[in-house]
Amino acid sequence: MAAGSRARSARWGLLGSLGLAFxxxxxxxAPSISQRLSAxxxxxxxxxxxxxxxxxxxxxxxxxxxxxxxxxxxxxxxEAVFGLFGIVDDAMVATWLARSVVExxxxxxxxxxxxxxxxxxxxxxxSHETVQSRVVR
Numbered sequence: 663m664a665a666g667s668r669a670r671s672a673r674w675g676l677l678g679s680l681g682l683a684f685x686x687x688x689x690x691x692a693p694s695i696s697q698r699l700s701a702x703x704x705x706x707x708x709x710x711x712x713x714x715x716x717x718x719x720x721x722x723x724x725x726x727x728x729x730x731x732x733x734x735x736x737x738x739x740x741e742a743v744f745g746l747f748g749i750v751d752d753a754m755v756a757t758w759l760a761r762s763v764v765e766x767x768x769x770x771x772x773x774x775x776x777x778x779x780x781x782x783x784x785x786x787x788x789s790h791e792t793v794q795s796r797v798v799r
Contacts (some may be wrong), residue, residue, distance in 0.1 A: 663795045698767040716769050721762070726761040 666725070692702070706722055708714035768799055 669766060693767065693771050698763065699769065701767050701771055701774070702763070704774070705766060708770070708774075714770060714774065716764050721766070724768075725759060725762050728755045728762075732756050732759065 705714065705717065709717050709719060709722055732752055739748075
């Protein structure tokens with residue numbers, strides 16, 4: 663009986679985690695799905711260059727591995743053999759992946775916006791405004 667209640671608790675935790683990821687991704691003012699997906703290659707490049715340090719290469723490799731696991735045709739075998747239990751592992755990996763994408767893209771897009779804002783208007787793309795300034799010592 664205890665194992666059954668733990669399994670139910672784990673399932674509800676999994677669904678709750680997936681729900682939180684979708685809620686964060688669709689919150690008013692949050693980046694859209696297309697913005698998040700287009701940010702992923704920039705995130706990988708920034709981590710690879712060492713510019714962005716809030717995600718590790720290992721975390722990004724884990725995300726790639728999770729995606730490959732979920733879409734892999736070899737993963738059909740557990741579903742055929744174990745039925746529902748074979749699907750649960752996919753759901754857990756997909757939930758972790760969705761949550762990771764939402765969390766990493768939220769943080770990366772905020773970082774990217776802060777970096778773009780700190781460069782100033784002269785470095786911003788499509789900026790045609792000139793601002794006079796002087797150095798105060």
